[in-house]
Amino acid sequence: MQAEERQQEILRRARADGRVDVMNLADEFAVTSETIRRDLTVLERAGTVRRVYGGAVAVGRPPVDPVLSARDSLMTTEKERIAKAALAEVPDEGAIIIDAGSTTGRLAEILPADRELTVIVNSLPLAVLLAPSANLTVILLGGRIRRSTFATVDDWLLQPLSQMYVDAAFMGAGGLSLERGLTTPDPGEASVKAAMMGAARRSILLADHTKVGNDSLARFGSLADVDLLVTDAGLDDGAAAAIGLAGPRVLRA
Numbered sequence: 427m428q429a430e431e432r433q434q435e436i437l438r439r440a441r442a443d444g445r446v447d448v449m450n451l452a453d454e455f456a457v458t459s460e461t462i463r464r465d466l467t468v469l470e471r472a473g474t475v476r477r478v479y480g481g482a483v484a485v486g487r488p489p490v491d492p493v494l495s496a497r498d499s500l501m502t503t504e505k506e507r508i509a510k511a512a513l514a515e516v517p518d519e520g521a522i523i524i525d526a527g528s529t530t531g532r533l534a535e536i537l538p539a540d541r542e543l544t545v546i547v548n549s550l551p552l553a554v555l556l557a558p559s560a561n562l563t564v565i566l567l568g569g570r571i572r573r574s575t576f577a578t579v580d581d582w583l584l585q586p587l588s589q590m591y592v593d594a595a596f597m598g599a600g601g602l603s604l605e606r607g608l609t610t611p612d613p614g615e616a617s618v619k620a621a622m623m624g625a626a627r628r629s630i631l632l633a634d635h636t637k638v639g640n641d642s643l644a645r646f647g648s649l650a651d652v653d654l655l656v657t658d659a660g661l662d663d664g665a666a667a668a669i670g671l672a673g674p675r676v677l678r679a
Contacts, residue, residue, distance in 0.1 A: 427455065430503050433465045440475050440484040447481040504634045504658035504679075509533040511679035512596060512656045515630050519543060520593040523622050524552060526577035526615075527598030529632040531555075537562070546592065548578045548618060572612060579614040587621040595626035597652075599633050601640030604672055607648035609641050616644035628653045631674065635660035638669070649673045 427435075432455055440446045448466070452459045466482045469475045475482040509532035516522060516533075519542040524530050526549035534552045537543070537559070544563040547553050553566040569582035597619060600610040608631070610616050623629040623646075631652045638661060649655075650673035657666075659678050666676045 428503060429465065430501060432457075433468055434501070436462075436465055437469055437474050437484075440469075440482060445478070445481055445483045446475075449480070451481075501634045501636065501658075504660065505529045505532045507658055507679040508632050508634065508656050509536055511677055512630060512632055513537075515594060515596075515628075515654065515656075516541070517543070517593045521546065521590075523547070523592050523595040523597075523626060524549075525595065525597045525619060525622060526552065526575055527632075529634065530596050530598045533596055533632065544592075546590065548583060548622075550576045550578070567618075569618070570614060572615065575615075577615060577618075579612060579618050581614075581617065583618045584621050587618070587625050590625045592626050594628045594630055595622045597623060597629060597631050599631060599637060599646075600642035601637050602631070602633060602649065602655075602669075603639050603641055604649065604668060606641045607645055608651070609643065609645050611642045611644070613644040616646040619646040623647055623651055630654045630656060632656050634658050635665075638665055 436446055436451060448459050448462045451462045466475060466477055470477050474485065476485050505528060508529055512533050513536060521544040523546045524534050531552060534555055539559055539561060542561050544565065545556055546565045546567065548567045553564055556562050556564045567578055567583045567586060569578035570580045571578055599608045602608050610619060629652050633655065635658055649669060652674035654677060655669060655674045656677045656679060661678055666678060670676045
C-alpha cells in the first residue's frame with residue numbers, strides 16, 4: 427500500500443471511529459510506528475485530524491482554506507492521474523487558462539514543450555514554472571495574492587478576463603455538489619474562477635473524488651457550466667452518474 431492510500435484509509439477510520447491509535451495502525455498496516463506518525467503529521471497539516479497522545483482524532487471537515495503545500499501532499503497519485511487524463515484536452519495550439527491549485531498545477535508540470543500555446547494563469551508558482559518554456563506565451567493575471575495558495579484574485583483580474591476568449595479553461599474547486607455546484611473558500615477567488623470559465627469555449631474541472639459532496643463559502647458556478655469533470659477512480663458509480671445528469675461528462679482516471 428502506498429503512503430497516500432494508507433493515509434486515506436487512516437483518515438477514513440478516524441472519521442468512522444473518532445480516534446485512531448498509532449500502535450494499532452502500525453500492526454494493521456505492517457509498518458513502523460514512526461511511519462504512522464509521519465502519516466498523521468501529513469493529515470494534521472491538511473487539517474483533517476488532530477494529533478493526541480498515542481494517536482489522533484478526526485476534526486470533521488478540513489479547514490476552510492488549507493495552504494497549498496498541505497493540499498499538495500494529499501492524493502498525489504490521484505492528482506497525477508487526473509492531470510495525465512486532462513492533458514488529452516489541451517489543444518496543439520491556441521490559448522488556455524490554467525487555474526491556480528494543486529491538481530491544475532500537476533497539469534502545468536506536464537504540458538508538452540512542443541505545443542504553441544498561450545497559457546493564462548493566476549498563480550505565481552505556475553507562471554514561474556511555465557515561463558522558461560520557449561514555445562509557451564505565459565500571461566500572469568495580476569491582483570491580490572492569497573498567502574495560502576499564491577493565487578492572484580479579486581476584481582483586478584475581471585477586466586482583462588472579460589477581453590479574452592480561450593479554447594479551454596482547466597479549473598480547480600474547493601468543493602462540488604449537486605446542491606451548491608462549484609465552490610471555493612474565498613469570494614475574491616470565486617469571482618475570478620467564474621470569469622475564467624466565462625472566457626473559455628470549454629470548461630474542464632480537475633478535482634479528486636474527495637471534493638465531491640463538499641461545499642465551501644463562495645459559489646462560482648453550477649455543474650451545468652462544466653463541460654468535463656476529470657476525477658479519479660475513487661468516485662463511485664452513483665455519484666458519477668448523478669453528476670453526469672447535472673451537466674458535465676465525467677472521466678474517471
